[in-house]
Structure formats: C-alpha cells, structure tokens
Amino acid sequence: xxxxxxxxxxxxxxxxxxxxxxxxxxxxxxxxxxxxxxxxxxxxxxxxxxxxxxxxxxxxxxxxxxxxxxxxxxxxxxxxxxxxxxxxxxxxxxxxxxxxxxxxxxxxxxxxxxxxxxxxxxxxxxxxxxxxxxxxxxxxxxxxxxxxxxxxxxxxxxxxxxxxxxxxxxxxxxxxxxxxxxxxxxxxxxxxxxxxxxxxxxxxxxxxxxxxxxxxxxxxxxxxxxxxxxxxxxxxxxxxxxxxxxxxxxxxxxxxxxxxxxxxxxxxxxxxxxxxxxxxxxxxxxxxxxxxxxxxxxxxxxxxxxxxxxxxxxxxxxxxxxxxxxxxxxxxxxxxxxxxxxxxxxxxxxxxxxxxxxxxxxxxxxxxxxxxxxxxxxxxxxxxx
Amino acid sequence: xxxxxxxxxxxxxxxxxxxxxxxxxxxxxxxxxxxxxxxxxxxxxxxxxxxxxxxxxxxxxxxxxxxxxxxxxxxxxxxxxxxxxxxxxxxxxxxxxxxxxxxxxxxxxxxxxxxxxxxxxxxxxxxxxxxxxxxxxxxxxxxxxxxxxxxxxxxxxxxxxxxxxxxxxxxxxxxxxxxxxxxxxxxxxxxxxxxxxxxxxxxxxxxxxxxxxxxxxxxxxxxxxxxxxxxxxxxxxxxxxxxxxxxxxxxxx
Numbered sequence: 041x042x043x044x045x046x047x048x049x050x051x052x053x054x055x056x057x058x059x060x061x062x063x064x065x066x067x068x069x070x071x072x073x074x075x076x077x078x079x080x081x082x083x084x085x086x087x088x089x090x091x092x093x094x095x096x097x098x099x100x101x102x103x104x105x106x107x108x109x110x111x112x113x114x115x116x117x118x119x120x121x122x123x124x125x126x127x128x129x130x131x132x133x134x135x136x137x138x139x140x141x142x143x144x145x146x147x148x149x150x151x152x153x154x155x156x157x158x159x160x161x162x163x164x165x166x167x168x169x170x171x172x173x174x175x176x177x178x179x180x181x182x183x184x185x186x187x188x189x190x191x192x193x194x195x196x197x198x199x200x201x202x203x204x205x206x207x208x209x210x211x212x213x214x215x216x217x218x219x220x221x222x223x224x225x226x227x228x229x230x231x232x233x234x235x236x237x238x239x240x241x242x243x244x245x246x247x248x249x250x251x252x253x254x255x256x257x258x259x260x261x262x263x264x265x266x267x268x269x270x271x272x273x274x275x276x277x278x279x280x281x282x283x284x285x286x287x288x289x290x291x292x293x294x295x296x297x298x299x300x301x302x303x304x305x306x307x308x309x310x311x312x313x314x315x316x317x318x319x320x321x322x323x324x325x326x327x328x329x330x331x332x333x334x335x336x337x338x339x340x341x342x343x344x345x346x347x348x349x350x351x352x353x354x355x356x357x358x359x360x361x362x363x364x365x366x367x368x369x370x371x372x373x374x375x376x377x378x379x380x381x382x383x384x385x386x387x388x389x390x391x392x393x394x395x396x397x398x399x400x401x402x403x404x405x406x407x408x409x410x411x412x413x414x415x416x417x418x419x420x421x422x423x424x425x
Numbered sequence: 426x427x428x429x430x431x432x433x434x435x436x437x438x439x440x441x442x443x444x445x446x447x448x449x450x451x452x453x454x455x456x457x458x459x460x461x462x463x464x465x466x467x468x469x470x471x472x473x474x475x476x477x478x479x480x481x482x483x484x485x486x487x488x489x490x491x492x493x494x495x496x497x498x499x500x501x502x503x504x505x506x507x508x509x510x511x512x513x514x515x516x517x518x519x520x521x522x523x524x525x526x527x528x529x530x531x532x533x534x535x536x537x538x539x540x541x542x543x544x545x546x547x548x549x550x551x552x553x554x555x556x557x558x559x560x561x562x563x564x565x566x567x568x569x570x571x572x573x574x575x576x577x578x579x580x581x582x583x584x585x586x587x588x589x590x591x592x593x594x595x596x597x598x599x600x601x602x603x604x605x606x607x608x609x610x611x612x613x614x615x616x617x618x619x620x621x622x623x624x625x626x627x628x629x630x631x632x633x634x635x636x637x638x639x640x641x642x643x644x645x646x647x648x649x650x651x652x653x654x655x656x657x658x659x660x661x662x663x664x665x666x667x668x669x670x671x672x673x674x675x676x677x678x
Contacts, residue, residue: 049498049620052459056614087617100617 046341047109050088054110057082058117063389066119070247070392075199080124083114084153089127094135097147103348104282108289108340115293116300118389120396122248125290126158126196129282130204133224137267137275146202146226159200159229161191161253162276169409170425171206172218172273176255178207178225184259185209185225187236191253193403197239199249203227205260210270224272226264246395281357283404285347288340288357291364294397295333298371301390302326302378322378329371336363355418362410365400372397426480426599428471429539430505431530432464432487434496435550448648451550453517460496462612463545465503467605469612470575471543472504479577480541482506486533488526490517494628501623502615508628509533513640520551525633525640527559532636534564539600541582546571546604557604567597570604 061079069076083089091106093099100106107128114121131150134142134157149155167173176189187207197203203226210221229237236258239251267275303326306317316322340363343356372394376383383390401407415421436442436451437459443452460468474480485500487493488511497508511529513521534542547554561568573592574585586593587606597603615623633640661667671678 048495049502049615049623050617052499053502053615053617053620085616086614091617100621102617102621 047106050106050109051113053086054088054113055117057086057088058114058119061119063118063387066389066392067386071386073243073247075249076120076123079119080199081153083124084127089124089153090151092128093131093147093151097135097143098151099147104285105344105348107282107286108344111286112289112293112296115290116296117293118297118393121290122396122399123196123199124158125286126160127153127156129279129286130157130160132279132282133204133266133275134226136278137224138226141263142226142266150202155202156200157202157204157226159194159197159203161194161197161203161205161227163193164190165192169406171276172222173212174206174208174222176205176207177211178209178223178260180209180262184261185265187225187227187255187258187260189255191255193242193250194253195248195250197229197249197251197253198241201228201230203229203253204266206272206276209272215270219273221270222272223269224266224275225260226266227258227260228264232258246392246399248396248399280405281343281347281353284357284361285340285343285353287400287404288336288343288360288364291361291368291397291400292333292337292340294368294393294400295329295336295364295371297393298368298375298390298397299326299330299333301388302329302371302375305382306378316378325374326378329367329374332363332367332370336360336367339363355414358410358413361400361405362407362414365407368397369401426541427482427484427537427539428474428480429530429534429537429542430464430468430471430483430485430500431526431542431544431556432468432485432496432500433461433545433548433550434458434487434489434493435461435548438462438549444649444651448650450518450646450649458492458495460499461545461548461550463547463549463605463607465545465612466607466609467543467545467603468500468503468505469610470605471541472613473610474541474575474577475504484509484533484537484539486511486530488513488521488529488633490514490519492517497628498623499615501626501628502620503613504619505626507626509631510628511631511633511636513633519642521640522642522644523553523555523559524643525638526556527563528638529633529636530556530560531563532638534560534600536636541599542602544602544604546606554604557602561602564600564602567601568603569595569597569601571606572603573606573608575603575605575609 088110090099091102091110095101111121111125134146150157162171164174166175178185178187205225205227206222208221209223212218215221233239236256238254242250242252244250306322307315309316340360343353343360346353346356375390376394379390382388412424416423437457440457445452471483475483483505485497485505485508487497491512494510497510501508544557557570569584571587572584573587576583580599582597584595584603
C-alpha cells in the first residue's frame with residue numbers, strides 16, 4: 041500500500057491534534073526545558089498511546105503500522121514524540137512475556153493513561169551498547185529482590201510511574217553465556233522515589249527529560265518479575281524490532297518536516313532578485329534529501345509490513361532505523377543550510393528540530409551497532425566486538 | 426430530535442491551490458482533501474447539542490463522488506451516528522451545484538424527518554454560500570445564516586448571526602436550517618477509539634435518482650485563473666506624499 045495513504049484517518053486526527061500545539065508551544069518547552077505535558081495528555085486522552093495494546097486490555101489493538109503512522113505524523117507536524125513514544129511500546133515486554141495476572145493488572149491502566157510506563161532502565165555508566173556487562177544486581181533476600189546499582193540515560197523516569205528494569209540476578213561468573221543471568225522487573229517507582237530510588241535529571245542539548253537512576257537496597261516484590269528468572273536479556277531483545285521501526289517512523293516524519301520547511305523557504309526567500317530555490321546549489325540538496333527520504337521510507341514500509349505479518353524482520357528493522365535516521369539527518373543538514381543564518385534563530389524551529397534529529401544517530405541504538413549487526417548477522421562476517 | 430449535517434469533501438485548507446494549465450479548473454491530482462472547515466464546525470455544534478442531551482441522533486450526509494466516503498468516516502469518527510453518501514458523480518472534478526444539493530438534502534430531510542439542519546455557511550472550494558438558503562426555501566422553513574452562537578430552548582432556537590455591521594440575534598422555530606460561521610466553536614479531533622468505532626457505524630450509499638433528483642449542472646465554467654499576484658508595496662516619505670498617492674495613484678480618496 042502507498043505509504044502516505046496508510047491509516048489516513050489516524051494521520052488526519054493526529055495532524056489536527058498537533059495543530060493545537062504550534063511552534064511557540066514547542067519553543068517554550070524547549071527553552072524552559074519543560075515536559076510537554078499538555079501535548080502528552082492530549083495524545084493519551086485521544087487513545088493514541090494505547091494504539092498497540094490489545095482490545096481486551098483496553099487499547100485499540102492495532103498493528104505496528106498504526107503506531108508508526110501516529111509517531112511519523114507527530115514529527116512531521118514539527119512536534120516531538122520523544123516525551124511519550126515509549127508509553128506506546130515499553131508495555132510490549134509485559135504483553136509478550138508477562139503473566140496473565142500482570143497483564144490484567146497493569147495493561148488496562150497503562151491503556152487509560154492512569155499508569156505511565158515509559159521508563160526503561162537498561163544502560164549503565166560502565167555498560168553502553170555492551171548491555172550484558174551491566175552491574176546492577178537484584179538479590180533475593182527471602183522476601184523481596186533487593187536492587188543495587190545505577191542506570192543512566194533512562195529517559196522520562198520523572199514522568200513515568202513504572203520502570204522496566206534489567207538487573208543481574210546471577211553473577212556473570214556463574215553463567216555460561218554473559219547474556220544469561222539477567223532478569224526483567226516491573227518497578228512501581230511511585231513508592232520508592234526519594235527512599236531507595238533516586239532520580240537525577242541530566243541536562244542535555246535537547247529537551248528529552250533524560251535521567252540517571254540510583255538504587256540503594258531497593259526492594260522489588262518477586263511477583264513483579266517479568267517472565268522467567270535469568271532470562272531477561274532475550275525479553276529485552278524481543279522488543280527491539282518494534283522500537284527500531286517506530287523510531288524510524290519518527291525519523292521519516294522529521295525528514296518530511298525538514299524537506300517541507302526547506303522547500304517553502306527556498307521558494308520564498310529572495311536574494312539577488314530571485315528565490316534562492318532557483319539556484320541549483322540550493323535546490324539539488326533538497327531534491328537529494330527528498331530522494332533519500334523516499335528510499336528510506338520504502339525500507340520502513342517493508343519492515344512494518346513484515347512485522348505486521350508476524351515475521352521477525354531483524355534485518356529490515358535495523359536497516360529502516362539506519363536509513364531513516366540518516367535520511368532525517370541529511371534533511372536536517374539541508375534544511376539548516378537552506379535557511380542559512382535564519383536556521384539558527386529559535387523562531388524558525390529549524391535549530392530545535394536539528395538538535396532533536398541528531399539524537400537518532402545515537403539512540404536508542406547507535407549507527408555503528410546496526411552496522412555490526414548487519415555485518416555479523418546478515419553478511420556473515422566475523423563478530424567485531 | 427434528529428440533526429442533519431451535510432459535509433463536503435474539499436481541498437484541504439492548508440493546501441496551496443494550483444490552477445490547471447488549461448484553465449479548466451484546479452488541479453486535484455494527489456492533493457490532500459478534507460472536510461470543509463465550516464461543515465466541521467457545524468458537525469461539532471451538532472455533537473455538542475447531542476452531548477447536552479438536546480438531540481438523539483446526528484446524520485451526516487455527503488453528496489459528490491464516491492471518495493466523499495472518507496469525509497463521512499471522519500464525520501462518524503468525530504461523533505455522527507450514521508452517514509448517507511449520495512454518489513452524484515464519478516468525476517471528482519465535478520462540483521454538484523447548490524440547487525441539486527439542496528433538492529437531495531430536502532428529500533433526505535423529508536425521509537428522515539429531521540428538524541434541524543446544521544451546515545457550513547459555504548464550502549471553501551467554490552464559496553457559493555447558497556445551499557442552506559435554497560434548502561430552507563425548498564423546505565418552506567426558517568433559516569438563520571452565519572451563526573456564531575446557537576442556543577436551544579425547546580422549539581425555539583436563538584441564533585447570533587455575524588453580519589457586516591456586527592452581531593444580529595434572531596429567533597427561529599423548528600424545523601430550521603442554520604448555517605454556521607467560523608467563530609461558533611473549535612472542532613474536536615477524533616480519538617483513536619472513535620476512529621475505530623466509526624469503521625463499524627452505518628454508512629448508507631444512495632444515488633440522486635433514489636430521491637428523484639436529476640443532477641444537471643446549470644453553470645458553465647468558462648475559465649479559472651490564479652488570483653493576481655500581490656504587488657510589492659512602496660514606502661512614502663511624508664503624509665503629504667501619502668495623501669497625494671492615495672488621491673492620484675490609488676484613486677481611493
């Protein structure tokens with residue numbers, strides 16, 4: 041199906057919703073480093089963040105293509121879904137690996153927005169992409185798991201009630217493979233913050249509400265473990281394809297925003313008595329950015345389709361994330377150059393979107409790690425790390 | 426009470442319209458189409474009246490090419506209860522003229538026994554501003570156009586109209602046709618659950634002949650042109666010069 045015609049009704053509703061949050065709204069949030077609460081509330085109330093939760097748990101039970109359409113439209117409108125996109129997909133780990141009891145306890149409240157699950161504690165200061173070397177431990181004391189350690193780059197922790205946490209339940213020395221011995225917990229942070237859990241915001245070059253977490257003898261009840269003990273690593277991996285595809289959709293939205301913005305400006309801005317867009321030096325990069333965006337979008341569509349058919353599109357999801365994030369960054373560069381000095385002025389939004397778009401070269405997975413995946417798993421080259 | 430809301434599929438108001446090179450009309454190929462914004466306001470008002478417990482059912486109607494179905498689905502997602510699509514042409518470029526639209530709507534009003542017809546004051550594509558008035562004439566009922574406020578009280582409706590000199594308040598008795606203006610309300614966006622529900626709401630498909638109406642264009646479009654490009658302004662150095670320019674160049678004083 042034509043990518044732009046997919047979920048037209050949903051795209052339409054999102055673009056209307058987003059039109060209520062104009063560029064001055066996003067500029068203010070950015071300037072004051074403020075969480076875009078009104079925007080997130082509108083999306084939650086509209087039921088858009090629970091699109092992927094099955095109907096029996098109060099969501100709309102839609103396929104990933106709907107989630108991708110929602111996030112793409114948000115970014116295309118000039119907004120940013122980073123403040124809440126994880127509410128859409130973090131629940132996937134509970135959905136796929138949680139017990140029926142956990143699902144019926146948490147999913148309906150996540151669907152209604154009463155409970156926010158949009159914090160994901162995996163990365164640690166000493167373990168970035170090398171996830172399995174993490175040092176946070178969870179030791180059973182006969183009653184609870186006692187968590188000690190530290191996480192970093194846990195986004196939205198201050199705006200989430202629940203945290204999905206990966207911790208070591210069996211020491212690395214006692215397991216055959218380093219990916220074993222890790223377990224996933226669903227932590228209700230509301231009762232723990234300020235006691236055994238400390239959340240420390242990290243100032244960054246963009247408004248992304250990211251934090252550091254410190255656990256000091258933090259108790260987690262055994263019934264909050266998701267799936268089997270020591271098997272958590274593969275539960276986390278199982279959500280990666282969806283995450284990569286959804287982030288790729290945001291990148292495509294960004295790319296479309298940048299291209300649209302550059303295209304309009306190039307037509308309007310008159311220098312030397314003619315629109316700057318009449319110069320090939322200006323129009324060719326825009327045309328090139330457009331072609332890269334369209335090509336990346338095709339890969340995204342293929343990944344979405346395979347995912348929705350129940351396949352395991354590891355290759356396509358990684359390719360989509362790689363190509364879409366490169367396309368959006370290329371479009372960002374082109375847009376900035378087209379605007380010249382004005383691109384640096386806050387009022388045009390280009391500098392804000394530029395800073396935001398840069399993130400997706402690095403997170404949630406770095407470009408190099410995708411290349412390593414492709415080299416090792418698709419091209420059968422020796423593992424490089 | 427049943428409310429009928431006619432909705433038209435038009436070029437999205439954000440799209441910059443382009444005239445076809447042969448001047449026969451505007452280019453609709455690959456153009457985003459949406460519900461006429463004034464119709465959206467009329468529908469929002471109908472939904473608010475229903476939410477206030479003063480109406481039982483909202484019926485959305487669209488008359489045009491079969492693609493108008495998308496517009497009706499949007500109406501259903503916003504809150505209409507059911508929809509009627511009257512396929513009057515298979516050519517998306519053909520505009521069904523106000524009189525034919527009014528005749529079809531009249532037949533639907535009679536069949537559905539609707540007391541209140543809420544519609545946009547005009548469609549943003551051809552700006553005719555005629556259907557509401559024609560429909561009211563065909564029905565032989567009251568009309569209130571350019572509504573910026575609508576207050577229901579039993580059989581009476583107090584309507585504040587935006588007229589050239591300011592605001593005019595009129596009272597109409599049901600049945601009535603009310604056309605709405607821009608400042609009446611701010612239409613809602615559909616929620617995801619409502620978009621999903623809308624897919625299962627009834628959408629009946631009809632043709633003009635079902636209502637004994639023969640769709641026949643009475644107007645011939647001779648030429649379509651781009652509006653004249655705005656010329657750049659000039660700076661004047663004194664009040665005297667301004668007065669001189671207004672008198673002699675612009676000829677306005």
